[in-house]
Amino acid sequence: MRRLGELEAEIMDRFWRWNRPATVREIVDDINKHRPIAYTTVMTVTNILFHKSWLLRAKEGRAWLYTAVRSREAYSAALMEDALGASEDRSTALVQFVENMSEDEVAALRTALRKVGRRTKT
Known part of the structure; x- marks a missing residue:
């Protein structure tokens, strides 16, 4: 995008x-x-x-x-997906991204991962 x-x-x-x-x-x-x-x-x-x-x-x-049509959050998520797609090693890119996050952002990421985890189990 x-x-x-x-x-x-x-x-x-x-x-x-x-x-x-x-x-x-x-x-x-x-x-x-x-x-x-x-x-x-x-x-x-x-x-x-x-x-x-x-x-x-x-x-x-x-x-x-x-x-x-789309929310600001959907736009931001699509930009992040594109940025990740530019890396040959998505895992390493994610680690470096998370290392630069504040504690509050990491907590929000953990919450989001739990929510997504719940959705994929049901």
Whole structure:
């Protein structure tokens, strides 16, 4: 999976934070609070995200209402999977990754492994 581009990530961040459908106008207005951006630029990139299957859209009046297809966590997990796939020795890569984790992150990983272990047993 390719990493999202800068503006793609900025747009997706709004969907993930808002956790609701949104129009291009809403996204443009929110980005413009921090920096100027043209409506047409956001419209083009949002359309690209739709065609890449990151967003669904439905007509609402004259505008498209977009909804995120995948969560931020699913995106992060796919990036981690790709990064692991770049290694010839996944076990060693995992060990090095875990060695760089904080204690809280290691605890969260243990919890996740227990959850996954329970699911595969049933």
